[in-house]
Amino acid sequence: MRKKGLLYLVILLLLWAVFAYLFRDSALESLTEKTLQLIAGAKVEVDHFNFSLFDMKCSWDRLQIANKNNPWYNVIDVGYTSFDIETRPLFWKKVIINEMIMEDAKSGTRRETDGSLSRAERSELFTDKDGLVNRVKDALEKQFGELPVFDLKALRQKINVDSLIDIDQLSSVQGYERLMSTADSSLGYWRSQLDPDVYKKRINDLETRIQAVNIEGVRDITTLTTSLQNLNSIYEEVKTLREEVNSKHTAVESTYDTLQSQLGDMKERLNEDISEAQKMAKLQTIDVKDVGLMLFGQPAVNQFEKITEYIALARKYLPMSQGADVEKEAKTPRFKGQNIYFPFKYTYPEFLVKNISVSAASAAGDTGMAYFLKGNLKGLTSQPYVYNNPTRFDLGLEKIGGREYNILGSFDHITEVARDSLWINAKNIALGEINLKTSKYFPQVLSTEEGDFALSGFFIDNFIKINADLEASDVNFLFDETATDQVSRLVQDVLSGLSTLVIDANLIGESSDYKLNMKSNVDNVLGNQIKGILDKNLQEARQQVETYIRNQVDEKRNQVEQLINSSKKTFYAEFENAREKVLEKYNEIEQKKKEIEQRIEEEKAKAKEKGVDAIKDLIKRP
Amino acid sequence: MFWLKIISNFIKAFRSGEKPWQIAAGFGVGFIIGLLPSLTLQGVLLFCLLIFFNINMAAGTLGLILSNIIAYPLDPIFHDIGFFILTGIPALENIWTSLYNMPIAPLTKFNNTVVMGSFVAGLILYWPVFWGMKKLVVLYRSGMEQRINKLKIVQIIKGSKLVQLYFKIRDLGGK
Numbered sequence: 001m002r003k004k005g006l007l008y009l010v011i012l013l014l015l016w017a018v019f020a021y022l023f024r025d026s027a028l029e030s031l032t033e034k035t036l037q038l039i040a041g042a043k044v045e046v047d048h049f050n051f052s053l054f055d056m057k058c059s060w061d062r063l064q065i066a067n068k069n070n071p072w073y074n075v076i077d078v079g080y081t082s083f084d085i086e087t088r089p090l091f092w093k094k095v096i097i098n099e100m101i102m103e104d105a106k107s108g109t110r111r112e113t114d115g116s117l118s119r120a121e122r123s124e125l126f127t128d129k130d131g132l133v134n135r136v137k138d139a140l141e142k143q144f145g146e147l148p149v150f151d152l153k154a155l156r157q158k159i160n161v162d163s164l165i166d167i168d169q170l171s172s173v174q175g176y177e178r179l180m181s182t183a184d185s186s187l188g189y190w191r192s193q194l195d196p197d198v199y200k201k202r203i204n205d206l207e208t209r210i211q212a213v214n215i216e217g218v219r220d221i222t223t224l225t226t227s228l229q230n231l232n233s234i235y236e237e238v239k240t241l242r243e244e245v246n247s248k249h250t251a252v253e254s255t256y257d258t259l260q261s262q263l264g265d266m267k268e269r270l271n272e273d274i275s276e277a278q279k280m281a282k283l284q285t286i287d288v289k290d291v292g293l294m295l296f297g298q299p300a301v302n303q304f305e306k307i308t309e310y311i312a313l314a315r316k317y318l319p320m321s322q323g324a325d326v327e328k329e330a331k332t333p334r335f336k337g338q339n340i341y342f343p344f345k346y347t348y349p350e351f352l353v354k355n356i357s358v359s360a361a362s363a364a365g366d367t368g369m370a371y372f373l374k375g376n377l378k379g380l381t382s383q384p385y386v387y388n389n390p391t392r393f394d395l396g397l398e399k400i401g402g403r404e405y406n407i408l409g410s411f412d413h414i415t416e417v418a419r420d421s422l423w424i425n426a427k428n429i430a431l432g433e434i435n436l437k438t439s440k441y442f443p444q445v446l447s448t449e450e451g452d453f454a455l456s457g458f459f460i461d462n463f464i465k466i467n468a469d470l471e472a473s474d475v476n477f478l479f480d481e482t483a484t485d486q487v488s489r490l491v492q493d494v495l496s497g498l499s500t501l502v503i504d505a506n507l508i509g510e511s512s513d514y515k516l517n518m519k520s521n522v523d524n525v526l527g528n529q530i531k532g533i534l535d536k537n538l539q540e541a542r543q544q545v546e547t548y549i550r551n552q553v554d555e556k557r558n559q560v561e562q563l564i565n566s567s568k569k570t571f572y573a574e575f576e577n578a579r580e581k582v583l584e585k586y587n588e589i590e591q592k593k594k595e596i597e598q599r600i601e602e603e604k605a606k607a608k609e610k611g612v613d614a615i616k617d618l619i620k621r622p
Numbered sequence: 623m624f625w626l627k628i629i630s631n632f633i634k635a636f637r638s639g640e641k642p643w644q645i646a647a648g649f650g651v652g653f654i655i656g657l658l659p660s661l662t663l664q665g666v667l668l669f670c671l672l673i674f675f676n677i678n679m680a681a682g683t684l685g686l687i688l689s690n691i692i693a694y695p696l697d698p699i700f701h702d703i704g705f706f707i708l709t710g711i712p713a714l715e716n717i718w719t720s721l722y723n724m725p726i727a728p729l730t731k732f733n734n735t736v737v738m739g740s741f742v743a744g745l746i747l748y749w750p751v752f753w754g755m756k757k758l759v760v761l762y763r764s765g766m767e768q769r770i771n772k773l774k775i776v777q778i779i780k781g782s783k784l785v786q787l788y789f790k791i792r793d794l795g796g797k
Contacts, residue, residue, distance in 0.1 A: 337736030
C-alpha cells in the first residue's frame with residue numbers, strides 16, 4: 001500500500017467535506033423554501049437550515065410563511081424546529097421523517113419584508129385551470145346568472161322582447177322549420193306514389209281485360225275453363241292491386257299520424273321557449289329558496305371556492321395513484337441498459353413526514369387576545385399510494401374567552417379516486433363584516449358580533465357535497481342606498497328587524513353540474529312579501545314575452561298545419577276512390593268467376609247426361 | 623498536456639522502473655473501471671484499489687481510457703449478459719432480491735443490465751488482460767525495443783515529424 005494514495009484520498013475527502021459544509025445547508029434551505037412557496041402561494045423564509053450528516057438531524061431556527069392575502073404579515077411563524085431523518089431510505093433517495101415538532105409557532109406576526117411573490121415566482125404557482133375549482137366556479141356563476149332580478153322599475157316598463165330574443169334561434173321555430181321540410185318531402189313522395197292516373201290506367205286496363213272474357217254462347221267446357229283461367233289471373237292482379245292500395249293507405253295514415261304527433265310535440269317546445277325567454281329576461285317567478293341565495297350566496301360561494309381550491313391543491317401535492325404499479329418497468333433506452341426490479345420489502349414514498357405536531361400562539365402580546373393553536377398532521381407524503389394511508393390533520397384553535405375552531409380533515413389519495421373530507425367547527429367566533437352581493441335592493445354588508453359555524457365537506461373525485469351552517473347573533477345589515485321603492489323598503493324593514501341569522505348552505509354536484517342551495521330564516525318572510533309586491537308586474541311582463549313568442553311561432557305553425565291538412569283531404573279522397581274502384585273490379589271478377597264456374601258445372605252435367613243416354617242406346621241396341 | 627503526461631508516464635513505466643505485474647495489474651483494474659457505464663460503488667472501490675495499492679496508476683488510467691472507448695460499441699452485448707445474469711438464472715434470484723433490499727444496492731446499480739454485464743465481463747477479462755500486458759512488458763524490456771529499432775521501416779518512421787513528437791513526449795518523463 002502506498003502512502004501517496006492515502007494522501008490523495010485524504011485530500012479528496014477534505015475537499016468534499018468543505019464543499020458539502022459550504023453548500024449543503026443553503027441548497028436544502030433554498031429547496032425547502034421553493035417547495036413551500038409553491039404550496040403557500042407567498043414568500044417562505046427558512047433561517048439557518050442545518051442538516052447534520054452524522055446523526056441525520058435537520059433543524060431550522062425560524063420558518064416564516066407569509067400570508068398571501070396580507071403579505072406584510074405571516075400566516076405562520078415557527079421558531080426552532082428539529083427532526084430526524086431515517087437513514088436507510090436515503091439510500092433509495094427517499095426522505096422519511098418520523099416526527100416533526102413545531103413549538104413556539106405564532107400566527108399573524110409582522111414581517112420585515114413584503115411577502116408577496118415576484119411575477120416569475122407567481123407564474124410557477126399551482127393553478128387549477130379547467131379543474132375542479134373552475135368547474136365549480138362556472139357552474140355557480142351560471143346558477144347566479146339565472147337568478148331573477150327584483151327590478152320593479154324595469155318590470156313596469158315595456159320589455160323590448162324583439163331585441164332580447166332572436167326568433168330564428170328558438171327551438172320551436174327551428175322545430176317547425178324542420179317539420180315543414182319533413183312534411184314537404186314525405187307528402188311529395190306520397191303524391192308521386194298515389195298518382196290517380198296510374199291507378200286509373202291500371203283499373204281501366206283490368207276492366208278491358210275483364211270485358212274481354214266473354215262466355216256468351218260458349219258451350220264448350222274447354223273454352224269455359226280457359227276463360228276461367230284468364231279470369232283467375234286477372235283476379236290475382238286485382239287482389240295485388242287491392243293489397244297495394246290498402247297498404248299504401250295505411251302508410252299514408254301513419255305518415256299523417258307522425259306529422260300530427262310532431263306537431264303536438266312542438267307545443268311543448270314552445271312552452272320551453274317561453275320559459276327560457278322569460279329566464280333570459282330575468283322574469284322567473286320568485287321562489288322563496290332563491291332569496292337566501294340572492295342575499296347570502298356570494299360570500300358562501302367565495303368560501304366554498306376557497307375550500308375547493310385547498311382540496312385541489314392537496315390533490316396536486318398529494319397525488320393519487322394513476323393506476324400504474326409503483327415500481328413500473330422502466331423504459332430505459334438501449335445502451336443505457338434496463339433496470340430489473342426485484343421484490344422490494346420496504347415501502348418508502350419519495351417524501352414522508354409521519355407526524356407533525358404543532359403548537360402555536362398568536363402574535364398578540366396580550367394573552368386575553370391571544371390564540372392558541374394545537375394540532376397534528378399525519379402522513380404528509382408526496383406518494384400517498386405508496387404510503388397507503390390517508391393524510392389526516394386535526395387542528396384546534398382556541399382563544400381565551402370561549403372562541404374556538406376545530407378543523408379536521410382527511411385526504412385519501414391511496415387509489416386513483418381521491419376521497420377527501422373536511423370538518424370545520426367554530427364556536428363564538430367573531431364574524432365581523434361580511435360583504436354581500438351588490439344589488440340596490442339588498443344590503444351591501446352584513447355586520448355581526450359572534451356566531452357559530454359548522455361545515456362538512458366531502459369530495460370524491462368530481463363529486464362535491466359541502467354543508468355549512470351559520471348561526472349569528474346581533475346581526476346588522478348595512479345598506480348603501482336609502483329605500484326608494486316598495487321592494488327596497490320592504491327588504492330594509494324585514495332585515496333591520498332581524499337580530500339572529502340562521503343560514504344553511506349546501507353545495508352539491510358532480511362533474512360540471514354543481515348547485516348551491518341556501519336556506520335562511522329570512523327566506524319565507526322576505527320571499528313571500530317580495531313576491532306579493534312583484535307578482536302583478538312580473539306576471540304582466542311574463543305575459544308580454546309569452547304573447548310575443550306565441551305570435552311569432554303561431555305563424556310558422558299555421559304554415560305547417562296548412563301544408564299537412566290541405567294535402568290530407570286530397571290524399572284520403574284519392575285513396576277512397578282508388579279503393580272503391582279496385583273493390584268494384586274485385587267484386588265484378590268474383591261474380592264473373594262464379595258465373596263461369598256455374599256454366600262449367602252445367603255443361604259438365606249436360607255432357608254427363610248425353611253420355612249416359614248414349615250408353616243406354618248402345619245397351620238397348622241388339 | 624495532462625494526457626501527454628499520462629502517456630509519458632506509461633511509456634516510462636514500460637521501459638523500466640516498475641515491475642511488469644504492477645503495470646499489468648494497474649492496466650487491468652483501469653480496464654474494469656473503464657467498462658462500467660456510470661459511477662458506481664464498485665467503480666469507486668476499484669479506483670481506491672488503484673490509489674492505495676502499489677500498482678501503476680498511469681497504466682490504470684490508460685486502461686480506463688482504452689476500455690471506455692471499446693465499451694461503447696460493446697454495450698448491447700453487456701446488456702444481454704447482464705439481462706441473462708439478472709433474470710435468466712433462477713438460482714441467483716434470491717441473491718439479487720436480498721441485495722436489492724440492502725441499502726448498498728442503489729449505490730452499486732447492480733440491477734442495471736449494462737452495469738452488471740460490463741462488470742462481469744470486466745472481471746472475466748481481467749486475467750487475460752493482466753497476463754497479456756505482463757507478457758508485453760517483459761517482451762518489450764527483453765530486447766524487443768532494440769530489434770524494433772533496427773528495422774529499416776522503423777528507421778524511416780523515426781525520421782518523421784510524428785515520431786519526433788513521440789520522442790519529445792517520451793523524454794518528458796526522462797530517459
